[in-house]
Amino acid sequence: MKTKLYMIMLALFFFASPILAAPTPEANHHWVAITSGFSMAIASGLCGLAQAKATAAAAEGMARNPGASAAIRFALILGLVLIESLALYTLVIILVQVS
Numbered sequence: 001m002k003t004k005l006y007m008i009m010l011a012l013f014f015f016a017s018p019i020l021a022a023p024t025p026e027a028n029h030h031w032v033a034i035t036s037g038f039s040m041a042i043a044s045g046l047c048g049l050a051q052a053k054a055t056a057a058a059a060e061g062m063a064r065n066p067g068a069s070a071a072i073r074f075a076l077i078l079g080l081v082l083i084e085s086l087a088l089y090t091l092v093i094i095l096v097q098v099s
Contacts, residue, residue, distance in 0.1 A: 043090035
């Protein structure tokens with residue numbers, strides 16, 4: 001019996017959430033710019049830390065095994081591109097959200 005009641009309550013919350021999320025004319029749009037700045041700062045900071053760690057690990061790997069430096073360099077460049085894409089995706093989401 002409790003399971004049926006929980007399922008009914010879950011269905012009510014599921015169908016009510018789009019109604020409650022409707023934008024109001026007096027919505028505070030100035031918070032979008034502030035939160036966008038924080039999200040870009042966090043994404044850029046974490047990307048910088050990840051790139052520094054990847055570069056340090058690649059340099060250490062090339063120093064330990066100079067024969068594999070070409071493969072390590074390729075993996076490093078591919079990894080740096082994927083890490084940088086996080087910051088670019090965050091920027092695109094911010095620009096879509098602000099406009």
